[in-house]
Amino acid sequence: MNYSEKLTPSIQSVKPSGIRRFFDIVNEMDHVISLSVGEPDFQTPWHVREAGIESLEQGKTWYTPNRGFKELCGEIVKFYKRKYNLTYDPSTECLVTVGGSEAIDNAIRCMVSVGDEVLIPQPSFVCYEPLTIMAGATPVLIQTKAENAFRLTPEQLEEKITDKTKLLILPYPNNPTGGIMEREDLEAIAEVVKKHDLMVLSDEIYSELTYEGKHHVSIASIDGMWERTVVINGFSKAYAMTGWRLGYALAPKEICAMMVKLHQFCIMSAPTTAQYAAIEALKNGDDDIEMMKGEYDMRRRFVVGSLNKMGLTCFNPEGAFYCFPCIKSTGLSSDEFCTRLLQSKHVALVPGTAFGECGEGYVRLSYCYSIKHLRQAMKLIKEFLKELEDENNG
Template identity: 50%
Template sequence: MNYAEKISDQVGKVPRSGIRDFFELVIGRDDVISLGVGEPDFPTPWNIREAAIYSLEKGQTSYTSNLGLLSLRKAISKYCSNFFDVDYDAASEVLITVGVSEALDLALRALLNPGDEVIYHAPCYVSYSPSVVMAHGKAVEVTTRKEDGFALTPEAVKAAVTDRSRVLMLNFPTNPTGAVCSREQLEGIAKVAIEHDLIVLTDEIYSELRYDDEKHVSIASLPGMRERTILLHGFSKAFAMTGFRLGYSCAPAPLTEAMMKIHQYSMLCAPITSQAAALEALENPATMEVVEKMRLDYKRRRDFMVRRLNEMGLECHSPGGAFYVFPDITKFGLSSKDFAMKLLEEENVAAVPGNAFGEGGEGFLRCCYATAFDQLELAMDKMEAFVGRL
């Protein structure tokens, strides 16, 4: 049987994840220091784990509303008001999803007609362009530049707009560059979105992990933007809850209803145990104390890695958020993949080739510093020896 003929054209267009392909090479190898998978190395705070255990002990194992537990939606609404400066109605404008990835998929499928264009900035998280393709849209990449700290400029967005543009997709702080956008830049981007009647999807999963004392600004909080923005957030990164697979979207009721239609026929609802854990995460003030401790430790690691990389000749900007650095390797004359493979083969240090995150990532390497500090020190020593030989 020719299985290629049996697979849909849309899925056939989608490449495998460049991250996962690379790390298939290191699975099961205890001798490798991984700077690759973007996952906190901290365990989920104990009070959150305990809440999940207690919910099971109480026999809370049922379905919830398609939208999610109302108590959790109320907690999210309160959190968004305090943290993002945007108010949402818990009853009709908040949807609990299986991770932010599902929320993104729901939003794109709810918004796009075949051929509609989605503008997004790159280098970016590996699922953005494939998610657009699988929703029968056309992904339009806007490449950000090292010279701008990989921030997105209003001018670049405006240049990408056509009469088929329907959605603008943002992710700040950004995976893989750690880039952030200033309020002024976001105001300019908001002006373009309003002028061209674009819906904005803003993935702010790293928003708590900002450094240099800069306050995170959500584009949803800017004048005229709440009505045209779907705010995507979740618990994986700042709360170290990746395995709980819990995210949420906040948007005007008609957009939330459209997303919920798809959600109820595909996922039905997010797991109740994860929802109970998330409720504890938001309602117990002790959680944010732990989140702050993790943030400060990430900042220490960021400062260390940026300093060491620059000292060894790998030019690297200091990222404003997330937990990645994105050093420039172009002067060594190797492709991103070749550099990463040689580093792995010769020094047993694994990092992700920059081109896994789009064409604009070629010539760079993504190194995740959500790794124990002693391992980061050893990895930098090994990388310095490798660069010295090059």
């Protein structure tokens, strides 16, 4: 049977994730130091796990409302009011999803149609472009640059807008670069968005992980932007809850109603046990966030300093838990660098091209691993660079 004739062309055309390709290779090798996946090395805080366990012990294993537990939606809304001074109605403007990934997919599918264009700054997380294609829309890529701290500029945005442009995806704090957008940056972007009557998907999954005294600002808090923004967030990164698979979307009720409808028929409801745990995380998890953030910050400074000392120029990341060093000085492509490093030293990084073609010449390194793990990795990368230098001089 010719399955290519039977399967959906838009999905056939999408390449598998570049992150997962290296992740799969690593899983087949022994004794690899992997800095390739954004998987916090912390366990979910005990009081959060305990809330999930208690819900199971009490037999609370039934379906939840499609939108998510009323109490959880209430706590999410309180969190965004307390942290980012944004106001949402928990009964009509909040949706609990299976991870932030479902929320992103859902939002894109509810806001774009065939023929629409979606603006995607890159380098950025791997899912935006494929999900846009699978929704039938056209991704329009905007290359952010290290000299601009990987921030999207209003000039870059204006240049890419056409009469087909419908949606801007704003992925900050950014994976893979660690770049952030500050209030003045967002105000400039907001003027362009309002001028062209665009919608915005603001992926804020790393909102709690900003450094050097910087604090995340949501574009939804900029004047005139609340009504045209869908905010995406979740529990994976801030609370070390990756395996609980819980995210959420905040949006005007008209948009949220469409997202609930799609969620209702595709998913029905997010995991019950995870929702009970998330309620506890939001109520009593601020100290956990600060503890983990402090540890990430220490690791960030160590890794950035180490990379710069060994000659891999590294932009100073101010958010998330990734570094994006430039490896152009080695003469290798991003893929060659990561492949040879893995084969030679059993250290796994991700090629920058996994996050867009403009990531060529860079690699992503996650520092959400123990300092012992990171010290060994830095030692081995330094050895690898010395071997490359000797090879080139030989």
